[in-house]
Amino acid sequence: NAGVTQTPKFQVLKTGQSMTLQCAQDMNHEYMSWYRQDPGMGLRLIHYSVGAGITDQGEVPNGYNVSRSTTEDFPLRLLSAAPSQTSVYFCASSPTGSTGYTFGSGTRLTVV
């Protein structure tokens, strides 16, 4: 039981490049979310999903896309990277969405 697995752990992108952050969970959780964590800002919700095929926007969705084709996977796509997207990204999953989330170990992204 690996929990929530995020890859890669570190990434450096040039402005304008695109990439996909991978997230997979093996707990059969319906709810999955992507957060970014910035100093002094706390964790902010980017996108979330309440089940396969269902996604919705969070607090800071601009510049990011998601899809949920399976229960296990919830990738986050950066369409055209900007320096403002330099952050630590966390994927999280929950069985119900109200009893707390299990977080992955994070992806540290730097956009230069």
Added chain:
Amino acid sequence: QKEVEQDPGPLSVPEGAIVSLNCTYSNSAFQYFMWYRQYSRKGPELLMYTYSSGNKEDGRFTAQVDKSSKYISLFIRDSQPSDSATYLCAMRRNTGNQFYFGTGTSLTVIP
């Protein structure tokens, strides 16, 4: 005004001390309250979860919710150096799927 306010600290205490960590919030609709612990360069780990008002105890940890004051607390008894981490509060309304997080309080327990 942020939905959730949390003093960032840093907070430094001697081993064995009782630690009190707090968050205030502005939205009276919040019903689910959580505390997470985050070690440096790791993901947050769920410590305590409470619904609505009241207290909840788990080992050395006690979570309190005072909805009338819009104030939640986490108490750590007999603090240990391994408790050194950042503690995040989070809360959610009864409807909707978004959790609102505090910015975290950095705690160091000195041996």
